[in-house]
Amino acid sequence: MAYSFGRKVNILDPIDQFLTEFILARARDRYRSIFSLYESRWGKVMFHNFESIRIETSTRTYVRGVRPLLSHSSHSPQISIWDDPLLESIHRFADSEVDVFSTGHTKVTGHKRALLRDALTDYSLIFDGFVTIVPSSLYIIFDHDDNLTICRRHE
Numbered sequence: 442m443a444y445s446f447g448r449k450v451n452i453l454d455p456i457d458q459f460l461t462e463f464i465l466a467r468a469r470d471r472y473r474s475i476f477s478l479y480e481s482r483w484g485k486v487m488f489h490n491f492e493s494i495r496i497e498t499s500t501r502t503y504v505r506g507v508r509p510l511l512s513h514s515s516h517s518p519q520i521s522i523w524d525d526p527l528l529e530s531i532h533r534f535a536d537s538e539v540d541v542f543s544t545g546h547t548k549v550t551g552h553k554r555a556l557l558r559d560a561l562t563d564y565s566l567i568f569d570g571f572v573t574i575v576p577s578s579l580y581i582i583f584d585h586d587d588n589l590t591i592c593r594r595h596e
Contacts, residue, residue: 452552453477455540458577463592476542480551486544487569488584530591531557531581534574545569545585561589 456476460469475486535558543550547568555563560572561581572581580592 452480452540452542455573455576456542459571459573459580459592462577462594463580463582475544483542483544483550483570484546488545488571488582527591528561530593531574531579534579537574540573541567541570542572543567543570 453476457473460472464472472486475483535556537557538554539557539560541553541555541560543553543566545568547570548565550570553566555566557572557574560566567583569585570583572583574580578594582590582592584590
C-alpha cells in the first residue's frame with residue numbers, strides 16, 4: 442500500500458489495469474510478479490522492448506516519441522516537449538496530478554504522485570516505468586532508451 446495525500450492506495454490495482462489493457466497476456470506474468478514485490482525491488486522492471494509485447498488493436502493507439510530533457514546531453518535546450526505534435530493528445534493533462542510507477546534506473550523506484558509536466562521532463566521522478574493519466578484508458582510508458590509511448594484506449 443502507498444499513501445497519496447492522506448488516502449490509502451492499493452498500487453496493485455492500477456498496475457493490473459494497465460497490464461490488462463495494454464500488455465499481451467503472455468508478458469503480464471513477468472510484470473505482475475515484479476510489481477508485486479516491495480517497491481524498492483522495482484529496479485528490475487525495464488521497458489526495453491515494449492514494442493514486442495504491446496497489444497495492437499483498433500481500440501488502442503500507441504504513439505512513440507523521444508522525451509526531451511534540458512539537462513540531458515543529447516537534447517537541445519531550444520526544444521520544448523510540448524512542441525512535439527505526437528504529444529498533442531496528452532497536452533491538456535500537463536498540469537494534472539498523475540500516478541507515477543517508477544522502475545528501472547530511477548534512483549527512487551516505486552509509486553508517487555506528480556504533475557504530468559514534471560513526470561515527462563524529470564528523470565529523477567521516472568526513467569523506466571509508466572504513468573497513469575486516466576485509469577484503464579490513457580497511460581505513458583517510459584522505456585530505458587529514452588522513448589515514451591502513449592497508450593490510449595478508444596471507446
